[in-house]
Amino acid sequence: MSDDVMAVIAREIEARFRMPLDDLRQAVAAVPQASPDAAAVVKWYGMLTEAQQVLERAENALVAALDDSPGDVLEDPVMQLAHQVNTAVQVRDGRAMVVRHYLDPHAPSREGPGAWRGIEAGPHCGPALQTAAIPRATAAPSAPARGVSR
Structure with a gap:
């Protein structure tokens, strides 16, 4: 299944760059500044490949631990492996999203502040709600405490 995602x-x-992936890698290695988008895609696809390998190792370790685990109750080491698999999936999926962002010709600009949020740099706006300082209560003159003489 994971091979399907990578494929x-x-x-x-x-399809986006109209050349085989290996040729694109070689072209970017030769002249990285020729296409910033191609360079970014190659970089992030490499990081995605690494994340996929980490995920596969984590899944294999979890399956092995589950095979060795007696009963229906999962011990802490097995649960730790399950958490590692979840984390690896999140990393892999995040990197896949970045690759897809670079592949999208209609994606917001990738340059400048706020580019990943889809906003252009512009004047700073104030808060959506008006805020004001909380008024301080004025202290009344202190009266001597009862039972205390001066």
């Missing part, structure tokens, strides 16, 4: 993204890269 789909590889096909999307090849």
